[in-house]
Amino acid sequence: MSLTGVLRPGHVSIRVLDLPAALTHYVDRLGLIESDRDEQGRVYLKGWDERDWFSVVLREADAPGMDYMGFKVDSPATLDRLAGRLREFGCKVERIPAGELKHCGERVRFDSPTGHSFELYAQKDYLGTAMGLQNPDPWHEECLKGMQVQRFDHCLLYGDDLDGTVKLFTEVLGFHISENVMDGELRIGCFLTCGMKAHDLAIIRHPEKNRFHHASFMLGTWEDVLRAADIIGRFKIPLDIGPTRHGITRGRTIYFFDPSGNRNEVFSGDYTYYPDYEPIRWTADSLGGAIFYHDQALNERFLTVVT
Numbered sequence: 001m002s003l004t005g006v007l008r009p010g011h012v013s014i015r016v017l018d019l020p021a022a023l024t025h026y027v028d029r030l031g032l033i034e035s036d037r038d039e040q041g042r043v044y045l046k047g048w049d050e051r052d053w054f055s056v057v058l059r060e061a062d063a064p065g066m067d068y069m070g071f072k073v074d075s076p077a078t079l080d081r082l083a084g085r086l087r088e089f090g091c092k093v094e095r096i097p098a099g100e101l102k103h104c105g106e107r108v109r110f111d112s113p114t115g116h117s118f119e120l121y122a123q124k125d126y127l128g129t130a131m132g133l134q135n136p137d138p139w140h141e142e143c144l145k146g147m148q149v150q151r152f153d154h155c156l157l158y159g160d161d162l163d164g165t166v167k168l169f170t171e172v173l174g175f176h177i178s179e180n181v182m183d184g185e186l187r188i189g190c191f192l193t194c195g196m197k198a199h200d201l202a203i204i205r206h207p208e209k210n211r212f213h214h215a216s217f218m219l220g221t222w223e224d225v226l227r228a229a230d231i232i233g234r235f236k237i238p239l240d241i242g243p244t245r246h247g248i249t250r251g252r253t254i255y256f257f258d259p260s261g262n263r264n265e266v267f268s269g270d271y272t273y274y275p276d277y278e279p280i281r282w283t284a285d286s287l288g289g290a291i292f293y294h295d296q297a298l299n300e301r302f303l304t305v306v307t
């Protein structure tokens with residue numbers, strides 16, 4: 001259901017230092033499915049319940065981090081309309097031809113006041129799931145690998161001009177604010193949604209531009225989050241924090257790092273957001289519980305380690 005013309009987060013391109021090590025992590029441990037590679041050496045992955053061809057692109061590079069995050073829009077007409085509005089807002093807008101990423105139509109790339117690169121696209125090839133669309137089973141043996149990640153869900157990004165990027169996403173792209181974190185009248189965190197999830201993008205105020213905090217993947221249940229914790233222990237994956245619950249969005253979560261130092265989250269559960277909802281407000285004096293509800297305290301690494 002598109003409430004804004006922007007359907008959902010569709011992909012994230014993540015830089016990794018060592019592609020084979022990254023593939024062991026993202027395919028064998030998280031359970032993403034490799035769906036293609038290209039002549040640039042990029043590898044395309046998807047979750048078992050995702051129908052489009054890919055949602056994660058891994059690119060080998062000298063430094064970890066996020067290249068860009070892409071959102072799917074509901075039509076080529078919406079893509080053109082939003083490209084124009086992004087230009088009017090003052091974004092640097094680049095149209096990337098269809099096929100530059102395999103299986104993906106034309107992309108409209110734009111920068112943001114926090115220094116991050118985002119994209120919109122209207123078309124991506126259909127790959128489908130192992131269950132299919134006719135009389136589908138609820139799951140298939142292909143789904144049972146590693147943490148059994150169902151799909152890419154959202155990113156959390158750090159940057160300086162938080163209010164500028166919030167203005168861009170709300171006024172130009174029609175996102176809604178589900179939750180704000182306030183220090184007095186200064187907004188220090190914002191959770192944004194383009195549909196009915198509690199968040200599709202989160203941004204935290206931070207002195208530097210263009211920092212990547214985490215990419216998050218959805219699991220089915222809290223039990224699956226605990227199973228992910230077992231896999232983290234078994235394969236000695238560096239743990240950040242969890243399993244725990246967020247006050248913000250209510251997600252049940254665990255954070256850990258890929259072999260390049262990029263933070264990942266797997267989580268289950270949030271709430272249904274409706275566009276007539278007023279934003280939830282968190283105050284700085286309750287920040288511990290807002291982030292980690294069980295401990296009611298923050299972990300310094302969670303606040304400061306970004307790629």
Ligand SMILES: [Fe+2]
Binds near residue numbers: 154155156216
């Ligand atoms: Fe998250």
